[in-house]
Amino acid sequence: xxxxIMGRWKEIPHTADLALHVWGSDLLDLFATAARAMMSxxxxxxxxxxxxxxxxxxxxxxxxxxxxxxxxxxxFLLERERAVFVTYDFDRVTPHALSADLTGRPVGxxxxxxxAVTYHNLAVVQTEEGYxxxxxxxx
Amino acid sequence: xVKREEFQRVDAYVWELPRDFDSRMLVxxxxxxxxxxxxxxxxxxxxxxxxxxxMLPGIVKYAMAMPDMHQGYGFPIGxxxxxxxxxxxxSPGGVGYDINCGVRMLASQIDEEEIRPHLNxxxxxxxxxxxxxxxxxxxxxxxYGELDRVLEEGARWAKAQGYATEDDLERTESGGRMPRANPxxxxxxxxxxxxxxxxxxxxxxxxxxxxIVDAIYEAEAAAAFGLREGQVVVQIHCGSRGLxxxxxxxxxxxxxxxPRRYGFEIxxxxxxSAPYDSVEGRDYVAxxxxxxxxxxANRQVLAHFVRLSFEEVLAGKVSNWHLQQVYDVTHNMAKxxxxxxxxxxxxxxxxxxxxxxxxxxxxxxxxxxxxxTGQPVLVPGSMGTASYVLxxxxxxxxxxxxxxxxxxxxxxxxxxxxxxARGEQVRSELHEQGITxxxxxxxxxxxxxxxxYKDVSEVVDSVAGVGIARKVARVHPVAVIKG
Numbered sequence: 001x002x003x004x005i006m007g008r009w010k011e012i013p014h015t016a017d018l019a020l021h022v023w024g025s026d027l028l029d030l031f032a033t034a035a036r037a038m039m040s041x042x043x044x045x046x047x048x049x050x051x052x053x054x055x056x057x058x059x060x061x062x063x064x065x066x067x068x069x070x071x072x073x074x075x076f077l078l079e080r081e082r083a084v085f086v087t088y089d090f091d092r093v094t095p096h097a098l099s100a101d102l103t104g105r106p107v108g109x110x111x112x113x114x115x116a117v118t119y120h121n122l123a124v125v126q127t128e129e130g131y132x133x134x135x136x137x138x139x
Numbered sequence: 140x141v142k143r144e145e146f147q148r149v150d151a152y153v154w155e156l157p158r159d160f161d162s163r164m165l166v167x168x169x170x171x172x173x174x175x176x177x178x179x180x181x182x183x184x185x186x187x188x189x190x191x192x193x194m195l196p197g198i199v200k201y202a203m204a205m206p207d208m209h210q211g212y213g214f215p216i217g218x219x220x221x222x223x224x225x226x227x228x229x230s231p232g233g234v235g236y237d238i239n240c241g242v243r244m245l246a247s248q249i250d251e252e253e254i255r256p257h258l259n260x261x262x263x264x265x266x267x268x269x270x271x272x273x274x275x276x277x278x279x280x281x282x283y284g285e286l287d288r289v290l291e292e293g294a295r296w297a298k299a300q301g302y303a304t305e306d307d308l309e310r311t312e313s314g315g316r317m318p319r320a321n322p323x324x325x326x327x328x329x330x331x332x333x334x335x336x337x338x339x340x341x342x343x344x345x346x347x348x349x350x351i352v353d354a355i356y357e358a359e360a361a362a363a364f365g366l367r368e369g370q371v372v373v374q375i376h377c378g379s380r381g382l383x384x385x386x387x388x389x390x391x392x393x394x395x396x397x398p399r400r401y402g403f404e405i406x407x408x409x410x411x412s413a414p415y416d417s418v419e420g421r422d423y424v425a426x427x428x429x430x431x432x433x434x435x436a437n438r439q440v441l442a443h444f445v446r447l448s449f450e451e452v453l454a455g456k457v458s459n460w461h462l463q464q465v466y467d468v469t470h471n472m473a474k475x476x477x478x479x480x481x482x483x484x485x486x487x488x489x490x491x492x493x494x495x496x497x498x499x500x501x502x503x504x505x506x507x508x509x510x511x512t513g514q515p516v517l518v519p520g521s522m523g524t525a526s527y528v529l530x531x532x533x534x535x536x537x538x539x540x541x542x543x544x545x546x547x548x549x550x551x552x553x554x555x556x557x558x559x560a561r562g563e564q565v566r567s568e569l570h571e572q573g574i575t576x577x578x579x580x581x582x583x584x585x586x587x588x589x590x591x592y593k594d595v596s597e598v599v600d601s602v603a604g605v606g607i608a609r610k611v612a613r614v615h616p617v618a619v620i621k622g
Contacts, residue, residue, distance in 0.1 A: 016209055016216060016549045017211070042273075043273075061396060069392070110580070112273065112343075112582065113342040113622075118409050119232075120212035120409040121408070138236045
């Protein structure tokens, strides 16, 4: 299930690093939106080159750790496979686990290096509209 | 929100937030710096982060911030905190993701006028020989077995491979090899990331720079460091690359429930910690030390390729192209050190997050080479501006657990910097100042523009004002290599 991406995000000022506020209609939307937002800072996919695929299955202590793991996995795949994954077909998203098929392309241009996804003041919050969070990345 | 009035001015350069500001604080928080830098600290959330550090178990004396402080994640950048080895914690977030990010300086025997005609060629060859930028592999390829030796032996591994001299190791903090390193504590994914990256600068604020010494403040210390006015020197700023980032990430993940298990509270999940005297604490220290050794080896390999580049371009054109190491300092690290606290000797875990060790003359941990002068403290400025070489002082032992600043310190976000100027514009302004630039990313160049940083001279004057280091020499750049 890819779901309807309703999510939105905005960059929050941070003196040294990158901070994003992300909103999603549900957890799936939040995770997909956060991933797309992050990827838009790190690399642009090549116009040409074959389609790349990967499978991600994660389990975590809580939703915040799951989010850090998920975004970290995409950065790891970018570094190791030189793959920009921008389409995420989730078949499971719970507060403690997710699995998804990823589709993307080879890196066209690198934009910036994100060293890590931090836990700094990280909290995934449920609201009347869905879910929201602020993520700080070490750059 | 902390207000300025809540701080007490201890002296001209010391500002203290009393413990009773927040009932969770175990010690007061201190900011070191001029009044202008102290006031600037309220422009972002760094003081809030400093207050959080004061809440961590076993913290000794103060949560401290150096004059280059700015907002980070978990600890503020420029943060220093020491924890009791028996009752205190070790915190991966207090070291940061780029474990043993640090600076190395190499001194040549060449003067400015000798190098000027060759600067363009030198910048090009350095850019080719010393890989930089996002997605770039390193100059050296390793097997898993070889990587484990790097993790155990650090720069000493590099010597065995012909990348270092014994003199280089003597002039590296901790001899280029951290004790307590254990490759088996390093997660496999960290090793996967480290395998292809040894001998690479990376991106962001990392750089390689050719500078000219343009001021000497203390002749004796400068001579001991091998520095003189008009001389060409090289600075290398980088760390442990993906391997260090992954060690920090994995241990932060593993320790997420440690505060609950060990019965203490933390104000921010990035500050998860384990007692130093615990299985998790020792494992993290073993992995951190291994990642630090990777960083020492990384800067050593890069220094080797800098030397080869100097030879390639300058052999036969100048009489002596040899580069002697001045020093190599780390500025993201937790180290086990003995300090005198209120008249009593104690073993502490000193976390320096964007802060440099600043040990004085006579300190037993210093190399023989600098035992009588004190250690060089390398303070790189922002791109295109001055950098400083300082020397550690006795006062730093009394005030900051032997610590000083690590750089200029950012003052503007990367986003704001890219809105203010394009990379091409920054490059052309540097060019007009006589600075040759080689960079993979124009955006990266804009993000690192000098206007995004504090004035390094003001930071260094504050450090000297506090007395935690003394000025020895100033350098200015003539060529900058960036990822």
